[in-house]
Amino acid sequence: MEEELHQLERNDVWTLVPKLEHQSNIGTKWVFKNKLHEQGKVVRNKTRLVT
Template structure:
């Protein structure tokens, strides 16, 4: 859960919170793996995939190459530009998808 600075009651709480968030924004997976805050962020993303049943593992096919994935990293800021959260996104490199093989139809829900 994301806490605002108003929700942190003491200077000690603020210091402990600041230590759990990274101000560095990694450019790639290797950089992210050097920082425990980004490792936690990636684990949160993977847990959400598991919780929401995002994918199903299937046996590898001899004649089809699997789609590759990429990690994206972004710091979330408050109104004073203080880093409040490290957000990791695991995305598929969709430009390699072929209709009928990798997907049947595609849609995006609009709220």
């Protein structure tokens, strides 16, 4: 997760702004996926933050 957050910061993907009274927050969640090798062994764990 830390790597994904660093990439988002490095690419200047978002800007954090204060919440206005008449607006609701956007929900986020982490999505995890394992990339598998041809033999079925885990090669890499991928993480993505989605809204």
